[in-house]
Structure formats: C-alpha cells, structure tokens
Amino acid sequence: MTPGTLLISQPFLGDPNFERSVVLVCRDERASGTFGLVLNHRTELTLSDVLKLPLGPASPAAALPLYLGGPVEPDTLHYLHRRPDVPGATALGQDVYWGGDFPVLLDLLTTGALDAADVRLFVGYAGWGPGQLAAERQARSWVTHPASAGKVFTLATDAFWRAILREKGGRFQAWANYPVDPRLN
Incomplete structure (x- = not known):
C-alpha cells in the first residue's frame, strides 16, 4: 500500500481502538508491516501537557492539540506537517510530511x-x-482511499470519517449515515 493512502474503518469494525477511524498510512513494508496514524481521535491534551517547551506556555506550539494516533506505544510522539525542509521528514504526498527533526519543527x-x-x-x-x-482488508474491515494525505489538513476532525465516506460516494456514502448503535435507531 502506498504511503499517503487513507484507511477508513467500516461502520461496525468491532475494535474500539479503530471505531469510525480514518488512518493515514505512513509506511508499509512487506518485512516490517504497516505504520499509520489515526487522524480523527483528538484528545483533551495539548503539547505543553506532555512536553516541556523552550518558551513554556508562551510557545506557539504549546496549545497544539494531541491526537490519539493509535493504541501502539502511547508514550511516543509523532507528527505530520507541511514543511519539506524539515530534515529527515518523509513525504507522504500532497505536501504532507511525516516526522523529521522535531527541534527544527519547533x-x-x-x-x-x-x-x-x-x-x-x-x-x-x-x-x-x-x-x-x-488480511483485515481482505475481510473488508477497511476501505482504502489512495493518494489522500492532503485531507489531513482540510477536513474537520470530528466529521472526518463521515466526510471521507461521503466523498467516496456509492455504498460508502450510505455508511456515513449508519448509526453508532443500530439497536437505538
């Protein structure tokens, strides 16, 4: 799978870590597997809650919200940005970059x-x-949306899952309207 692809969870995935999630694939290698970031699970934390910044609360980065990128290694920090000149950053397409030298980014x-x-x-x-x-894709747990990294910065976080499904159209557009718990419908 190409980096920059979005993975969209089907409505009744059954895994609370990925319920109604949109994941940006950052790396996919046959030998080591796939690394991605969940784009639409915002936390109540900001960068200053987890990291001591050089300017403290006055830093422009202090109020940046943190998202839950996924259930693996929740004590690590990962980042996406729009700067190709950050050393070590990996291009994901559509002017989106993953990682790189964090002090330079700050x-x-x-x-x-x-x-x-x-x-x-x-x-x-x-x-x-x-x-x-x-295997999960073959079981139809995920729908792919290729070459879509740029959507990271254009869609509202709280509506990301629904918006991307509507954009795909067809049966996926109908998925966007599925209730979280159909028994309550």
Whole structure:
C-alpha cells in the first residue's frame, strides 16, 4: 500500500481502538508491516501537557492539540506537517510530511515560519505486522482511499470519517449515515 493512502474503518469494525477511524498510512513494508496514524481521535491534551517547551506556555506550539494516533506505544510522539525542509521528514504526498527533526519543527513554529494549522501531533500509532493489514482488508474491515494525505489538513476532525465516506460516494456514502448503535435507531 502506498504511503499517503487513507484507511477508513467500516461502520461496525468491532475494535474500539479503530471505531469510525480514518488512518493515514505512513509506511508499509512487506518485512516490517504497516505504520499509520489515526487522524480523527483528538484528545483533551495539548503539547505543553506532555512536553516541556523552550518558551513554556508562551510557545506557539504549546496549545497544539494531541491526537490519539493509535493504541501502539502511547508514550511516543509523532507528527505530520507541511514543511519539506524539515530534515529527515518523509513525504507522504500532497505536501504532507511525516516526522523529521522535531527541534527544527519547533523552531519553525516558534519563529512563525510554520503555522500551527499546518501541524498535527499524535501520541501513539497504529501498527500491523507483516500481512496483518492485508488480511483485515481482505475481510473488508477497511476501505482504502489512495493518494489522500492532503485531507489531513482540510477536513474537520470530528466529521472526518463521515466526510471521507461521503466523498467516496456509492455504498460508502450510505455508511456515513449508519448509526453508532443500530439497536437505538
């Protein structure tokens, strides 16, 4: 699977970690598996809650919200941004980059060279061992939306899952309207 692909969970996936989730695939390698970030599970935490910043609460990065990137290693920080000049960043397509030198990213935010709206921070990540995601896709747990990394910064987080399904159209558009618990319908 190509980095920059979105994985959209089917409405009744049954895994609370990925219920109504949209995951951005950052890396997919046959030998090591797949690494992705859940895009639409925002936490109540900000960067200053988990990291001591050089300017403290006055830092432009202090109020950046943290998203739950997935259930794996929730004590790690990952980030997406729109700066190709951050050393070590991986291009995901559509002017979206993953990772890179975090002090450089913080400096760009502090100096105003990078707008806070062009950064997403994640604690933890979504990971699949070799062949695991392929099996889940074959079981139709996930729908793919290729070459869609740019949507990270264009769709509202709380409506991301529904919006991307509506954009796909057809039966997926109907999925967007499925109730969370059909017994309550």
